[in-house]
Amino acid sequence: MTLNYGVRWEYIAAWSLQKNQTATFIPGDQSILFPGAPPGYVFPGDKLLDGSTMPSTIAATPKDDFSPRIGIAYSPAPDNGFLRMFTGGQGKSSIRAGYGRFFTAIEGLTTSYQTGNPPYGLQYTSPERPLFEAPFIGAIDGSVTAQPFPLSVPPTNVSRQNPDTNVNWSLFTPLSGAVGYYYKNPTPYSENYFLSVERQIGASTVITASYIGSQGHHLLTLLSANPSNPALCLGVSQTNQVAPGSPVCGPFAETGTFTTASGQTVIPRQPLGSNFGSDSYFYGYGNSVYNSLQVTAKHTTKRLSLLATYTYGKSLDMGSNIQEQLYPYNYQRWRDISAFDLRHNFVASYRYELPFEKLFGTNRIATGWALTGITRFSTGVPVTLVDLNDYSLIGSNNQGVNGGGADMPNVTAGNLEINRDPRNGQPYFNTSLFSIAPLGSPGTSPRRFFYGPGMDNWDMALLKVTHLSESKVFEMRLETFNTFNHAQFFGPTSVNANISSTSFGQIVSAMPSRVMQVAAKFNF
Numbered sequence: 154m155t156l157n158y159g160v161r162w163e164y165i166a167a168w169s170l171q172k173n174q175t176a177t178f179i180p181g182d183q184s185i186l187f188p189g190a191p192p193g194y195v196f197p198g199d200k201l202l203d204g205s206t207m208p209s210t211i212a213a214t215p216k217d218d219f220s221p222r223i224g225i226a227y228s229p230a231p232d233n234g235f236l237r238m239f240t241g242g243q244g245k246s247s248i249r250a251g252y253g254r255f256f257t258a259i260e261g262l263t264t265s266y267q268t269g270n271p272p273y274g275l276q277y278t279s280p281e282r283p284l285f286e287a288p289f290i291g292a293i294d295g296s297v298t299a300q301p302f303p304l305s306v307p308p309t310n311v312s313r314q315n316p317d318t319n320v321n322w323s324l325f326t327p328l329s330g331a332v333g334y335y336y337k338n339p340t341p342y343s344e345n346y347f348l349s350v351e352r353q354i355g356a357s358t359v360i361t362a363s364y365i366g367s368q369g370h371h372l373l374t375l376l377s378a379n380p381s382n383p384a385l386c387l388g389v390s391q392t393n394q395v396a397p398g399s400p401v402c403g404p405f406a407e408t409g410t411f412t413t414a415s416g417q418t419v420i421p422r423q424p425l426g427s428n429f430g431s432d433s434y435f436y437g438y439g440n441s442v443y444n445s446l447q448v449t450a451k452h453t454t455k456r457l458s459l460l461a462t463y464t465y466g467k468s469l470d471m472g473s474n475i476q477e478q479l480y481p482y483n484y485q486r487w488r489d490i491s492a493f494d495l496r497h498n499f500v501a502s503y504r505y506e507l508p509f510e511k512l513f514g515t516n517r518i519a520t521g522w523a524l525t526g527i528t529r530f531s532t533g534v535p536v537t538l539v540d541l542n543d544y545s546l547i548g549s550n551n552q553g554v555n556g557g558g559a560d561m562p563n564v565t566a567g568n569l570e571i572n573r574d575p576r577n578g579q580p581y582f583n584t585s586l587f588s589i590a591p592l593g594s595p596g597t598s599p600r601r602f603f604y605g606p607g608m609d610n611w612d613m614a615l616l617k618v619t620h621l622s623e624s625k626v627f628e629m630r631l632e633t634f635n636t637f638n639h640a641q642f643f644g645p646t647s648v649n650a651n652i653s654s655t656s657f658g659q660i661v662s663a664m665p666s667r668v669m670q671v672a673a674k675f676n677f
Contacts, residue, residue: 154227161220163256165340167210168264172309173197174273177211177333178378178432180424185313187272189322191428198312212338220342224251246352256342259334259373263475264435267332271325272307327408329430333378338437341371361449372439374472377559378432379425380481381407383546383593386421389413390546390592404592407548422548431548438484441470441491456508461501468494477537478549478559480595487561487600490535492645496604498531517619526613526636533605533643536582538562538598539651545595561596562587562652575606575642575660582648584658606642606660610635626676631669638667 169175176196184190184199195201197209208214229236230243240246269275282292289298304324311317349363386402389395389411399412402421408430411419420427445466452459471479473492480486507522540560543549549559570583582603590596614632621627635641641664642648649661 154225157222157224159222161222163218163220163340164214164216165218165256165258166214167212167259167334167338168261169197169209169211170268173209174309175211175267175334176270176331177207177267177336178425178429178434179336186311186316187307187320187322188316188318189320191322191326191328191425193425193429194328196311200313207336211334211336215340218256218340218342220254220256222251222253224253225249241353244353246350248348248350250346250348252344252346254342254344256340259338259341259435259437263373264334267334267435270331270333271328272320272322274306275304275325326428327430328428329408329432331432333432333434335376335434335436338373338435339371341369341373341437343370344368357454358450358452360451361447363447363449364445365447366444367442369439369441369470371437372441372470372472373475374436374439375475375478376434376436376438376484377478377481377547377549378434379422379429380547380549381421382423385419386546387593389419389421402546404543404546405548407546421546433478433549435475436479438479439471441468443468443491456506458504459501460503462499464498465496466494466498467496477600480559481547481549486595487559489599489601492535492537492601494535494601496532499529500531501528502526503528521616521618521620523616523618524613525616526611528612529608529610531608531643533607533647534645535601536603536605536648536650537601537645538587540589540596540653541651542589542653544590544592546593547595559595560590561598561600563590563594563596564598569603571603576640580658581605581660582658587652587657589652605644605648608641608643609639610641610664611637611639624677628674628676630672630674632672634668635664635666640666 173196176194178193179195179201180193182195182199182202183192184195186196186199190196195207197207197211199207201207205213227248228244229240229246229248231237231240284290284292290296305319307317307320345367347363347365349361351359351361353359381402386407389399389402392401394414395401396412396414396416400406400409402411402419407421408427409420410427411421413419422429425432443466445464447462447464447466449460449462468491469488470491471484471488477487477492502525504523504525507524509519509522510516513519538561539558540562541558543558543560545560547559565586565588567586568583569586572579572581575581587598612632612634613636614630617629619627642660642662643664644662647660647662649656649659651657
C-alpha cells in the first residue's frame with residue numbers, strides 16, 4: 154500500500170490592468186475618483202462605504218486558498234481462496250482512490266471584456282441591427298443612438314488626491330452594455346475524487362473500472378447587475394397606465410423613468426436605477442457536479458492493440474458558458490444538465506497488423522500492412538432552449554459577451570416525440586409543447602432537459618510501412634473519416650432551439666460526410 158498526502162497553498166489574484174482603467178458596480182457607492190459618475194459606478198482606488206479601498210483586482214485576493222490532497226494505492230496479494238480468484242494473486246490487481254481540491258485563476262480573456270467600460274471606452278448596444286456604414290443608425294426603423302466620438306479618455310494619473318471632474322457622463326448614461334467584476338468574488342475551485350479497481354486478466358488484457366466525480370464551486374457566471382422588476386414594468390406597460398407623453402415599459406424598453414397616469418414615478422431597473430441599462434456582473438456564484446462510471450479495457454497481442462472505454466456520466470451546472478445568464482431573482486432556476494453532458498460514450502481505438510506475409514511470404518510487399526481506427530458510439534448532447542424576446546421584462550439580453558439572456562419558453566406536459574431518424578426532414582421534437590412565455594414571466598421550461606442526436610462514427614486508415622534500409626522508411630496511408638458515410642447530426646447546434654425561429658425544432662446542421670485522403674511519408 155502507498156499513501157500520498159499533502160497540502161498546497163495558492164495566492165491567486167484576479168485579473169487587473171496596469172493603469173486601473175476598469176470599473177464595476179456597487180449599489181449605494183459614489184466614486185471619488187470620478188465624482189460625476191452615476192451613483193453605483195466605482196473604480197479601483199475608490200474609497201467604499203464599508204471603509205475599504207477597492208484594489209486593482211476589484212475583488213480582494215483571498216489568502217486562505219489551501220488545497221488538501223490525498224491518494225492511496227493498494228495491491229492485494231491473497232495466497233488462496235476466493236480473494237485470490239477475484240484479484241488474480243500478487244501483482245494482478247490494484248485499488249486506487251484519491252481526493253484533491255484545486256483552485257484556478259479567473260479567465261483573463263473573459264474578464265478583459267470590462268476594459269472597454271466608460272469612461273475609458275464605450276460598450277455600445279444597438280437597439281436594432283445597425284447599418285454597416287453608419288453604426289449608430291438602425292437599419293430597420295432608422296433609430297438614432299447618440300454617439301460620443303471623438304472620445305476623450307481620462308489621464309492615467311486619476312486618484313483620490315487627483316480626481317477627474319472633466320468627464321462628460323451624459324455621453325454614456327444611461328450606461329448600458331458594461332460588464333463589471335463582482336467585488337466580493339472568491340477564487341473558483343473544484344473538488345475531484347475517484348475510486349478505481351484494476352485487474353489484469355491473462356498476459357494481454359487489463360480491465361479498469363472507476364468512479365470519477367468532481368464538484369465546481371464559485372465558478373464565473375453572468376448575472377444582470379441592474380435587472381428590471383417585472384411587476385413594476387408591467388404596471389407601466391400600457392398606454393392607459395402612464396401619463397400622456399410618457400413612454401411605456403416593455404421588452405428591451407425597461408431602462409428609464411416612467412410616470413403613471415396618477416403622476417407617480419416608476420423606475421423598473423433595480424438596484425442601480427435609471428442611469429444604468431442592461432449591464433452585467435462576472436459573478437463567482439456558479440457551481441457544478443459531475444459523476445461517472447468509467448470502464449476501460451486494454452488488450453495487446455503481437456498483432457492487435459485495442460483500447461476500449463465506456464463512460465456513463467452526468468454533469469449538472471448553472472451555466473455551461475459565459476453566455477448563459479443566471480436568473481437574477483432565483484439563481485438556481487436554470488440549474489440543469491450541462492450543455493456538454495454525454496450520458497453514454499463508447500470509444501475504441503485499435504491497430505491490427507495484417508498477416509499478408511503468411512499468404513505471400515516475408516518480403517517488402519507483404520509485410521508492414523496495418524489497419525487502424527477509432528470507433529465512437531455516443532448519445533447526443535442536450536438541446537439548449539433559447540428565448541430572446543425579453544418577455545420576462547428583466548432586460549438581460551444583449552449584454553456584450555452575453556448572447557442567450559435569461560428567458561426560457563413555456564412548456565406543457567406531453568410526449569416529446571423525439572425523431573430517431575432526422576434524415577426524414579421532420580422536426581426533431583414535438584414543438585407544439587413549447588410557446589413564448591407571457592409578458593412578465595421568465596418561462597416554465599428548463600434550459601436543457603432532453604438530448605439531441607447521437608453519434609455512430611468510424612475513422613479508419615490502411616497503412617503500409619516499407620523498410621528500404623536500416624535508416625530509410627517509406628510509409629503510405631489511406632485514411633477515411635466517417636468511413637461508412639453515416640449521417641451525423643451530433644453537436645450542440647445541430648437542433649435549432651430558438652423559440653422565435655421559423656425553423657424551431659428542425660435539424661439545421663450535420664457533421665461532414667465521408668472524407669478520404671492519401672498521404673505518403675519518407676523517413677531518412
